Amino acid sequence: MAVAAAVVSPVGVEDTVLRPRGGEEAGEGVYVERGPGAAYHMFVVMEDLVEKLKLLRYEEEILRRNNLKPLSRHYFALPTNPGEQFYMFCTLAAWLINKAGCPFEQPQEYDDPNATISNILSELRSFERSADFPPSKLKSGHGEHVCYVLDCLAEEALKYVGFSWKRPVYPVEELEEETVPEDDAELTVNKVDEEIVEEETDNEENFIDLNVLKAQTYRLDMNESAKQEDILESTTDAAEWNLEVERVLPQLKVTIRTDNKDWRIHVDQMHQHKGEIESALKETKGFLDKLHNEISRTLEKISSREKYINNQLEHLIQEYRAAQAQLSEARERYQQGNGGVTERTRILSEITEELEKVKQEMEEKGSSMTDGAPLVKIKQSLTKLKQETVQMDIRIGVVEHTLLQSKLKEKSNMTRDMHATIIPESAVGSY
Secondary structure, eight states: OOOEEEETTSSSOEEEEEEOOOOOOOOSSSSOOOOGGGGGHHHHHHHHHHHHHHHHHIIIIIIIHHHHOOOOOTTTTOOOOOOHHHHHHHHHHHHHHHTTTTTOOOOOOSHHHHHHHHHHHHHHHHHTTOSOOOOGGGGGOOOOEEEEEEEEHHHOOOOTTOOOOOOOOOOOOOOOOOOOOOOOSSSOOOGGHHHHHHHHHOOSSSOOHHHHHHHHHHHHHHHHSSOOOOSSSOOOOHHHHHHHHHHHHGOOOOOOOTTTTTTTHHHHHHHHHHHHHHHHHHHHHHHHHHHHHHHHHHHHHHHHHHHHHHHTTTTHHHHHHHHHHHHHHHHHHHHHHHHHHHHHHHHHHHHHHHHHHHHHHHHHHHHHOHHHHHHHHHHHHHHHHHHHHHHHHHHHHHHHHHHHHHHHHHHHHHHHHHHHHHHHHHHHHHO
């Protein structure tokens, strides 16, 4: 069953294209427009075929046993060596048919290619797989039809062995904790004491203990509060005071490292980023509004132009649709006729094979009928029988003669014995 897909051209014309639904093959009475990537579909089928053969362990059962090289990803998709590819195709097809549970003899090197291909296609049709293409397409040993036949046989073999595809199991990846670099601009109050201790160990001479200064300041304040306010004006020189301040000021500098995990710093950063985004939005919003208005005006112009063109070319569109419908009908009739020709070609090839077998049988019978060797053997046998008959007659005559002599001798002996017994009795009577 085909699905009519509507394709809209740039001028608004809808082109109807018949496409197959599901797994229907081309050539079943429905015309299929092959896309630009259809020529490379057999490469994908060939890669899937190699994976299926690996699942069926063809390397151990076929390659090592027959001392063959493993198949490449595009072995049957590209023409390299037709003889070698055809032999590999027949070998794999026979092995896959046996793996699918159907007994099939392994083809030999000197077998008839037509008979081998016919047997393979018969087994393929027994699996309820369509093979509506000429058998000559498989003689080259490469191409789309070769990949299709082997892929179908591999699927049937996987079904027979009980293989089933399962969902992939993805490994669980452990997420690594991102290390945030320390930012000296952020403050960490908890590390102040550590930094002070480090500075004390690094440079004890240049370090001023804040606690000691605080204690001294407290004691001085207490002493001054206890004393009378005797000093009403300072006796220190201002220039010396400024020099002392400049000398001590570098030593009073305390570096405090910040902590990236402090929520206050994150809040400050959020407010800062918000202000930057608002300032950038004010600048870009005007450009975006202007771009939106230009795109809207352009779309309106395109829509109006498209309507105008559709109105001007309405009669041409109707004629084009009618011509497209006629073309689709002609292509359907062509596909139907082509399917009939393919079927009749297959029947003709089968009849031709049967005729070749009958001719071979007739030649064998004719050669056996015109051959004079059996007649010569019969004559020799008759001559031998006559010789044996003559010898048997001679032996029979000799035996009869010997038997006759023995009978005569025995009769003469009996007569003599009878005369010998009669004479004495007469002689006794005379006395």
